Amino acid sequence: MSAETHDPLHRYTPLQASDEPYTEEQLAGLRADAQTIIAKYPQKRSALLPLLHLIQSVDGYVTGRGVDLCAELLDLTRAEVSGVATFYTQYKRHPNGEYTVGVCTNTLCAIMGGDQIFDEVSEHLGIGHDETTPDGKITLERVECNAACDFAPVVMANWEFFDNQTPESTKQLVDDLRAGTPVAPTRGASRVCTFKQVSRMLAGFEDGLADEGVGAGPASIEGLKLAKERGWTAPGDQASAGDAGDSTGTTTEDTTSDPAPETGDEHSSAAQPGTDEEKDA
């Protein structure tokens, strides 16, 4: 995709890149972490995807030495490991920036402004898709749908959500990331972690940030908000009328409403999801 202006064959491939051996300390850490990952699976080859994330958490991309190590740990050939590493877009074949900034340019986000955001940010940074700023801070990408379409246009920074973006907000985002100013995603941890840190988390190692950030963004709860305003509940829910419109009323409401009764006919007309006429239509 969008490779017209770029050489589709990158100069580096995993087997050529970085043959410098790991230090003893790095190797000991990688081996210990790898054993933790491998132990999660009935068959060890399943550990390959998380192991490649682990390699990226140390090397910042999938290196030749990383491929060698994965092959050794899982009894695979280097070709088998490379074949997997080159299939998935999150595995980088050349040194990645400290922050991957991905602008969604799939249809909906593109039309909602993603194309303009990408173009302006690309010009602002002087780099194109899958290219990295000279300071090694930002790798810019076009990304495919990231499952946040109700927040379009969406930008991901190291796979954290930046919702409802504009060209200006995204240029500010990349400027802040380059300057080392802490940046908080719209929905996510309190700050954007580095590419290596996020790679480690994706390899399966908790980073202790799960309790940060919101549970849901505004769009995610539009339907819930409306249901509360209009007093709509699901069948079996005993939401008292007084709760309608109270946007944080769930706590008090729920201590009394569960376990919900299973009796067939609920008293409230609001509990009927649809009429028979509609069903037969």
Added chain:
Amino acid sequence: MSTQLTPILTKFWDHPTSWTLETYEANGGYQGLRKALQTEQADLVQMAKDSGLRGRGGAGFPTGLKWSFLPPPDGGPRYLVVNADEAEPGTCKDIPLLMAAPQFLIEGMIITSFAIGCNHAFIYLRGEVAHVHRRVQRAIAEAYAAGYLGKDILGTGFDLDITLHSGAGAYICGEETALLDSLEGRRGQPRLKPPFPAVAGLYARPTVVNNVESIASIAPIAAHGADWFADMGTEKSQGFGIFSLSGHVTRPGQYEAPLGITLRELLEMAGGIRNGRKLKFWTPGGSSTPLFTDQHLDVPLDFESVAAEGSMLGTRALQIFDETVSVVRAVSRWTDFYAHESCGKCTPCREGTFWLKQIMHRLEAGKGSQDDIDKLVDICDNILGRAFCALGDGATSPITSAVQYFREEFEAGMHTPASELFPPERSTLFAKETQPA
């Protein structure tokens, strides 16, 4: 009487700590599991069948029936794999569910695993959602700490481990057999079926692969009963589902409703098309489902009604486009997507999407030739039904439906660039003319 929303999975997403086990239990969480663990396994499978729950990941296959396809236990392992690789363009329900209320999935997985005799279940979560990984990791850890996972769950003697597995950016891994290959540490390419995963899935063992929302729905079904669920929705499309509105609507977002609700009703709830503009076209269930237009506002959004009108309910990903949008530009971009995500295993999809992309680019640039429309339709005809998996079929859906409804725009692509006919800046969220006064 119009249809009303039914907040069930979305019920407490507005809670300040909606993702914790404490919040989940305060909202009735794990009541379903307690009942399920006192129920015969066969009765739980029957419950899933009786509820009428059909797969929420797009295909709509009956969930209970899928479970019942597992062969009788032979003493070896059986697996549950949850497909959390949500990546179908427009689809944005599983990711917010897992961020806001991941315990629904964990409880549903424990019940399902108990029902099918599985002691090791997996969540295949796409890698591009860092915070969702954290929330699911935490949910699993909390469930272990509370005795809902691990050995001898709630004193019943039932053991279950859940492994969270990170994908790495490949749409095709949402296809269930490609997902299994990926989970086995391979390139994510679909397998020839049969054998189906129920017979030979993960590590060639009997495996159930279900979507996040399907399994999450099992928790309230177990708590409230199959009839509770079956009484919602329509006769053949029972229950509720999360409808995701995106694009040119006033209030895009997640609207949980019984199946059979219409776009007209949902648009009313979402404040209509932005700034009083007109609806032009929309997808009922993601980009792989043929486009609808303003003729289809009153089609009940259930599996049968949408199919009868020539599309598919898919994932209920309602991407809404108003009259500022070039359908050629929209379809061209989706075609880029399918070409990019084609895994390359089968020729019709690998080559066909590559050809389609070139023609769509020509048309978008106003440089199409006389026979390009026929060629597009012909290529689609040669991909549809001939590709290894549904990705190839999906690639044809936007094209053939757009040609059907908006042929004149494709014809205009022979002489005028889409960006001249439909200036892109008018469609953006931040377009000056769409700013509130």
